[in-house]
Amino acid sequence: MREWPDVTPGTAVRPLTRTIELPDMVAYAGATWDWHRLHYDPDYLAGKRLPRPVVDGQVFGALLAEAVQDWLGPAALLRRRQFRFASLVFAGETVRCEGEVTEVAEDAKRDRVDLRTLVLDVPSQDVISRASVSVAFTSSKLSGKSVFSSPITSSLIQL
Numbered sequence: 001m002r003e004w005p006d007v008t009p010g011t012a013v014r015p016l017t018r019t020i021e022l023p024d025m026v027a028y029a030g031a032t033w034d035w036h037r038l039h040y041d042p043d044y045l046a047g048k049r050l051p052r053p054v055v056d057g058q059v060f061g062a063l064l065a066e067a068v069q070d071w072l073g074p075a076a077l078l079r080r081r082q083f084r085f086a087s088l089v090f091a092g093e094t095v096r097c098e099g100e101v102t103e104v105a106e107d108a109k110r111d112r113v114d115l116r117t118l119v120l121d122v123p124s125q126d127v128i129s130r131a132s133v134s135v136a137f138t139s140s141k142l143s144g145k146s147v148f149s150s151p152i153t154s155s156l157i158q159l
Contacts, residue, residue, distance in 0.1 A: 007072075007113055013099040016067035017122060020055050022091040028059055052090040057083065060095070060119045060129050067097045068115065068135055079112075080134040086127050094122040099133070111137040 025039055037044035038054045045053060061081055069076050089095060099117030106112075112134060119129040 007101050011101040014071040015098040017096045019094040055089040075137050076135045079136045082132045084130045096120045
């Protein structure tokens with residue numbers, strides 16, 4: 001019996017919308033040890049002529065992981081994410097993660113769902129990032145261990 005939802009190519013990923021505030025960015029920086037001044041320092045930002053702190057690009061990876069796992073459930077183990085950034089996002093802006101299934105593969109040991117995803121600026125609908133995501137579903141009965149002990153599940157950072 002499958003441990004994951006019935007999806008086919010073209011199935012839409014349930015969207016995740018999030019406003020990313022400066023306290024969220026500081027929490028993320030603390031968790032990842034990424035203290036680049038671009039993400040918090042007003043004097044540095046003024047010298048670069050940037051209006052507000054810039055959201056760390058890897059926040060979008062965390063948001064995509066959250067969206068996919070919320071949609072596909074705890075048996076979803078993210079195997080691969082590839083990003084391409086098109087623009088900056090600043091503190092206080094709202095983004096939406098969305099996408100669709102591009103391929104579904106099933107075999108005796110591991111099932112896989114591949115997704116094409118986007119991160120969009122909510123007011124303008126401009127594309128901020130394009131990403132491909134590959135999700136594996138390993139049966140806990142076949143692997144002999146709990147699907148809840150995966151590294152991706154324990155390392156997700158909720159903003």
